[in-house]
Amino acid sequence: MSNSINDRISRLRSRRLGLDRSSAIALDAKDFIVNRSLNQERWEGRAKDKPYTTFALGAMQEVDPTYTRISLETAERVSNQLARRMSGSMEFELQGSVPLNVHIRGVSDVDLLALDADFYTYDRRGAISLSGQYNSPSTRTSVGVLTARRAEISRVLREAFPVATVDTSGSKAIKLYGGSLARPVDVVPSHWHDTIEYQASRQKYDRVVTILDSHKNTTVDNWPFLHIKRVRERCESTGGGLRKSIRLCKNLKAELEAEGQSVPISSFDIASVMYHANMINLSVGSVYELAILAETQRHLDYLVGNKEVARQLMVPDGSRNIFNEEEKLTGLLRLSIGMDSLLREVAKEQNYLLRLSETPMLDASREAVIKSAIF
Structure with missing residues (x-):
């Protein structure tokens, strides 16, 4: 499949609206999905002419209630x-x-x-x-x-x-x-x-x-209910930032896999990884939403560079290490590289000077998006 950002946005929209799985549901449910797809969701119009930013914002949002x-x-x-x-x-x-x-x-x-x-x-x-x-x-x-x-x-x-x-x-x-x-x-x-x-x-x-x-x-x-309790409590401490970070990672994983990459790390383990991110940094996302992208990228990048730290991290319910299989570190690496690329492209859309560099420094890219006000 194509790796273009417009194709990513199209697939993101399809996932969120259920168009990607319409063959697995009842006919009346299909009709509901088709009718719903005629309207834009709010995230689609929040960052006009900035497709990478549009994708990042959309990937964080909850599915229509x-x-x-x-x-x-x-x-x-x-x-x-x-x-x-x-x-x-x-x-x-x-x-x-x-x-x-x-x-x-x-x-x-x-x-x-x-x-x-x-x-x-x-x-x-x-x-x-x-x-x-x-x-x-x-x-x-x-x-x-x-x-x-x-x-x-x-x-x-x-x-x-x-x-x-x-x-x-x-x-x-x-x-x-x-x-x-x-x-x-x-x-x-x-x-x-x-x-x-x-x-x-x-x-x-x-x-x-x-x-x-x-x-x-x-x-x-x-321990499914202990997992839910602990993730929910930590998310509430961030004003919803943790959930948005988890969704961002899961959507990016889906995109990388649609583009032909294998990303061997489960949704449960992604949630567990982001459970250990900096909650203060994620809390900034309640004011500057793109700060969630910055913290998500920083945390993934840190764990890739500090594998022994990553290996010690436990799932929220405390029952096992997150990275209890070596291939999960491969999944972490590929997700991290994908998040690096997304951060850089979003930063270029937010900061003119960064557009002059094909691959701006990650620190500068984070700084550019952390206080980008998008409504």
Whole structure:
């Protein structure tokens, strides 16, 4: 695909409006998207004749709340069908980019946890366990319970949504899309695990979600609500700057991949990387929005130049190192190089003197955009 900035803007617009995934949704949802695409979004007119600035600003913005509402309603529709048709009791929760509001697509996959409410595990060292309030440990295993639930969920989804595609090829999520659905939904069979921390606090964010890896016939523990809580709190301290930085990185990654590059770092890890950026610098973005670009570039560049520091960084929930696989550092490098290039081009649009240099210094480029007032 073309690497021109106008093509990047076009693809960004397509992602945000859902035009890139119209084949995976219901016909009436397609009509909504087509009608919506006839109007410009506000970011498209904020920096006239400055296409790199336009792209950077657009890449930071949240998806139209109407699109997000439809995603949430679609997940609720799926959960209602599962609750009504499945045996035993189920609980449903959302995880991932949509509830955290860092998704970058109008038609975004929604991660729906389908939790078996009749089965849970717990740490025997916790306060509830020690006080004898739990039932005796079950003789059933997590793998056995979740394998059975996965099979039942797959069957029920095919019955409830006969025209939709139910894709069970993935190891963790069952993908549901098409038919009458306005959004794709990833259903994740899972159950609760009550940690020592949860037994003391009774707060959902301290509770582990145990999910099945069907390919390896084992389970994986996640802390999705602790991740959401910590990223959300840090974002609020920046006036929304952290979320904008995460979206900027995710959109740039999407562009680099559209242009043929491999950027092996996940959305979860991108959010985790920017969680460790300078929050004061990101806060400047509430007044000078392009300061978010400057801090994002600075932070990525710093980590590339200080790999040992990068290797020590933990994901927000504290469960592992971000760069627990070497290829993620390759993804970081490619994202950083792409952000360097974007910063330089935006700086040239903001500062006449920098246009005289093909590759202006990064420090000078950051300085040029940090206090660029664009309304």
